[in-house]
Amino acid sequence: MGLLSDSYTLFTREMLIFKANLRTNIVRSAIFPLFIILIFGNINTTYKNTPVAIVNYANNPQSLAFINDLQINNDVNLVTVTNQQNALQMLQTGQVQAIIVILPTYPTLSPGVKGVQVYYSNTQVSVVAALLPVVNATAVQASGLVAPKPQTVPVSMVQSDAVYAGQSSYKTFLAAGIIPMVVIFSALFAGGLSMITDRQMGNLKAFLITPINKNAIIIGRVISSGVQGAFSALIALAIGIAFGAGVAMGTIGVVWLIVVAFLVTIGFVGLAMIIASRVKRVDAYAIFSQAIGLPLWYAAGGITPIASLPSWILPVTTIDPLTYATQITRGVMMQGFIPFNELVFDLALLTGIGLVFLFISMRMFKSTLD
Amino acid sequence: MSDHAAAVEITRLVKKFGDFTAVGGINLSIKQGEIFGILGPNGAGKTTTINMILGLLTPTSGTILINGMEMRRHGANVKSLLGLMTQETVVEGDLTARQNLRIFADLYHVPKDEVDSRIELALQEADLVDFADKQAGTFSGGMQRRLELVKSMIQQPKILVLDEPTTGLDVQNRSGMWTRIKELNRNGVTVILTTQYLEEADVLCDRIAIIDHGSIKAIGTPTELKRIVGKGRILELIAEDPAKAPAIAALLKSHFRLAAEVKGDRITTVIEENRIDILTSITGALDRKKLDVASVSLHLPTLDDVFIKLTGAGMRDTASNDAVSARSNIFRGMSGRR
Ligand SMILES: Nc1ncnc2c1ncn2[C@@H]1O[C@H](COP(=O)(O)OP(=O)(O)OP(=O)(O)O)[C@@H](O)[C@H]1O
Ligand SMILES: [Mg+2]
Numbered sequence: 001m002g003l004l005s006d007s008y009t010l011f012t013r014e015m016l017i018f019k020a021n022l023r024t025n026i027v028r029s030a031i032f033p034l035f036i037i038l039i040f041g042n043i044n045t046t047y048k049n050t051p052v053a054i055v056n057y058a059n060n061p062q063s064l065a066f067i068n069d070l071q072i073n074n075d076v077n078l079v080t081v082t083n084q085q086n087a088l089q090m091l092q093t094g095q096v097q098a099i100i101v102i103l104p105t106y107p108t109l110s111p112g113v114k115g116v117q118v119y120y121s122n123t124q125v126s127v128v129a130a131l132l133p134v135v136n137a138t139a140v141q142a143s144g145l146v147a148p149k150p151q152t153v154p155v156s157m158v159q160s161d162a163v164y165a166g167q168s169s170y171k172t173f174l175a176a177g178i179i180p181m182v183v184i185f186s187a188l189f190a191g192g193l194s195m196i197t198d199r200q201m202g203n204l205k206a207f208l209i210t211p212i213n214k215n216a217i218i219i220g221r222v223i224s225s226g227v228q229g230a231f232s233a234l235i236a237l238a239i240g241i242a243f244g245a246g247v248a249m250g251t252i253g254v255v256w257l258i259v260v261a262f263l264v265t266i267g268f269v270g271l272a273m274i275i276a277s278r279v280k281r282v283d284a285y286a287i288f289s290q291a292i293g294l295p296l297w298y299a300a301g302g303i304t305p306i307a308s309l310p311s312w313i314l315p316v317t318t319i320d321p322l323t324y325a326t327q328i329t330r331g332v333m334m335q336g337f338i339p340f341n342e343l344v345f346d347l348a349l350l351t352g353i354g355l356v357f358l359f360i361s362m363r364m365f366k367s368t369l370d
Numbered sequence: 371m372s373d374h375a376a377a378v379e380i381t382r383l384v385k386k387f388g389d390f391t392a393v394g395g396i397n398l399s400i401k402q403g404e405i406f407g408i409l410g411p412n413g414a415g416k417t418t419t420i421n422m423i424l425g426l427l428t429p430t431s432g433t434i435l436i437n438g439m440e441m442r443r444h445g446a447n448v449k450s451l452l453g454l455m456t457q458e459t460v461v462e463g464d465l466t467a468r469q470n471l472r473i474f475a476d477l478y479h480v481p482k483d484e485v486d487s488r489i490e491l492a493l494q495e496a497d498l499v500d501f502a503d504k505q506a507g508t509f510s511g512g513m514q515r516r517l518e519l520v521k522s523m524i525q526q527p528k529i530l531v532l533d534e535p536t537t538g539l540d541v542q543n544r545s546g547m548w549t550r551i552k553e554l555n556r557n558g559v560t561v562i563l564t565t566q567y568l569e570e571a572d573v574l575c576d577r578i579a580i581i582d583h584g585s586i587k588a589i590g591t592p593t594e595l596k597r598i599v600g601k602g603r604i605l606e607l608i609a610e611d612p613a614k615a616p617a618i619a620a621l622l623k624s625h626f627r628l629a630a631e632v633k634g635d636r637i638t639t640v641i642e643e644n645r646i647d648i649l650t651s652i653t654g655a656l657d658r659k660k661l662d663v664a665s666v667s668l669h670l671p672t673l674d675d676v677f678i679k680l681t682g683a684g685m686r687d688t689a690s691n692d693a694v695s696a697r698s699n700i701f702r703g704m705s706g707r708r
Pocket of ligand 2: 416417418457533
């Protein structure tokens with residue numbers, strides 16, 4: 001009874017404060033997604049760094065030369081050579097933006113028969129329009145069928161197709177990446193900063209002299225931060241949707257987003273309180289939380305596909321809880337499904353990290369001011 | 371167990387922060403039902419002592435018994451006996467007066483069926499019935515303090531600790547606060563208060579401990595403490611030219627056999643009750659020696675005089691503390707939640 005009801009009282013307090021500042025909180029949750037989607041959502045990415053996957057059905061010397069040339073000329077960001085099913089899934093989850101399929105007919109010059117097919121998601125038209133001539137020129141050259149000079153008739157070896165890839169627009173990709181970001185910042189603010197101000201304003205002192213279990217102070221704050229994190233996620237989602245993002249999974253997907261947001265917040269609030277018990281100044285704490293939040297967001301592939309991140313950051317990506325949160329949000333919003341074992345793994349991992357941080361923060365939280 | 375025990379019994383209490391000794395071995399016995407004042411300048415160790423009484427700081431050594439019980443062993447029991455109004459005003463500005471009170475009623479585990487009636491009563495006592503559902507942040511400093519006082523009484527403690535309850539209040543709110551404190555005391559609450567205001571200690575307290583640099587300089591009733599300065603009147607002279615202050619003191623010594631203390635341009639001495647008439651001779655003598663004074667005053671000893679006598683200084687730096695209640699809420703804007 002004691003711990004739970006005390007936690008509930010303190011939860012109520014946090015939520016009342018949150019409600020009293022509702023407008024500020026909405027603006028805070030909204031400003032970042034707005035900013036990111038407006039700036040990055042409308043950038044015309046050049047084909048040079050367009051992540052592509054290649055599917056090679058031809059598997060002959062000319063096709064290998066073609067792949068080789070694409071890489072050597074640095075024309076595209078070749079993520080992987082794989083099978084078609086994998087490649088399509090990568091396209092749907094936004095890991096690549098186009099697929100170059102080298103057909104068994106390559107190389108050929110027969111009229112009506114194309115040797116190369118490019119699939120791209122229907123929202124990447126401008127990028128692929130720039131990419132196609134490059135792919136074609138390389139394909140023609142590598143085939144060895146046409147003398148390089150003098151070229152009289154333009155030869156076309158490439159056929160292109162917009163693949164219907166669910167809602168997988170870059171804006172959906174971005175929105176799905178921003179949600180975890182907004183959520184951790186909500187956690188770092190709600191959890192850590194309020195702890196510091198409570199200490200400075202004397203509120204903590206007032207709580208500590210009451211006959212409550214000190215862990216109630218942590219638990220009440222953690223749960224309320226979780227709710228606030230989920231709230232921030234919904235605001236970010238609303239903005240994403242307003243700018244053209246979608247949730248492939250529909251209403252159930254939104255529920256999943258709320259669950260993920262709640263779990264991520266709980267994990268990071270623990271971390272926030274650990275930092276807040278060491279960093280006693282608001283400005284230092286603000287810098288600290290930025291310095292932690294932004295890199296984790298970047299490493300998790302929040303703004304660019306993990307495939308196009310520099311390789312030195314990949315170890316961070318692997319241990320970054322946000323990576324797994326982002327995996328779920330992308331699955332929910334872009335693919336419309338999450339493989340069951342992946343979901344279980346991601347959720348277990350997020351919960352586990354949350355519990356570890358929570359445990360450490362409880363151990364570090366002292367019931368005196370010493 | 372508790373009826374005969376002192377409300378608070380402090381024995382050889384020491385608190386060190388690193389090498390710095392904030393409280394250096396004090397002994398205090400605060401009786402049931404009294405208003406006990408802890409008086410001292412900034413940094414004297416008042417808040418540190420109080421924090422130890424409340425269990426917020428762990429003593430380096432020494433013991434504190436509350437109604438005969440030790441905090442460490444009887445945590446929750448002892449905590450419900452104590453109430454605190456802190457030096458900082460900590461009503462939650464974003465919450466209404468009622469919400470502020472309810473949270474603490476719940477945290478103190480006030481029985482559910484009593485919560486509402488206690489809140490109503492508290493609102494009445496604080497004269498805030500009309501403002502019950504307004505955000506406390508919109509209240510004036512005096513209203514916030516009143517709310518803070520009833521908030522710290524919501525669990526109906528036996529011992530109320532007030533850390534500088536009137537710092538930062540205007541004269542009217544201050545005397546209002548004094549009335550309330552006396553009223554609470556009349557209803558049987560033991561009050562421990564710290565203050566930098568001698569006048570406050572004089573008006574309110576049954577007994578006073580004067581502390582400076584972490585140790586007790588004197589302890590007793592206001593009257594007893596005033597006696598330390600001696601019977602009679604305090605004569606205070608302010609020299610026109612501070613350089614001549616020692617000469618003035620020397621003259622008092624040689625001509626009138628008065629031991630005077632010099633502090634800057636200020637010379638103080640005690641004149642026995644039956645010798646008040648020498649004042650005119652003193653001014654005459656000073657005039658003849660061309661030792662100009664800017665002001666002459668003669669008054670009954672106050673705690674101020676006791677204080678100067680004991681600590682060798684006036685209250686230090688009192689004004690700076692008045693800024694405390696005005697401490698801005700910049701963080702609230704930053705975090706967006708408070
Ligand atoms: N946590 C701490 N760490 C180090 N020094 C401290 C700490 N708390 C207090 N002190 C020091 O101990 C001394 C006594 O402080 P305390 O707050 O008890 O003074 P005070 O009598 O309440 O003064 P004020 O009138 O300014 O409130 C001061 O010199 C202060 O700097
Ligand atoms: Mg103090």
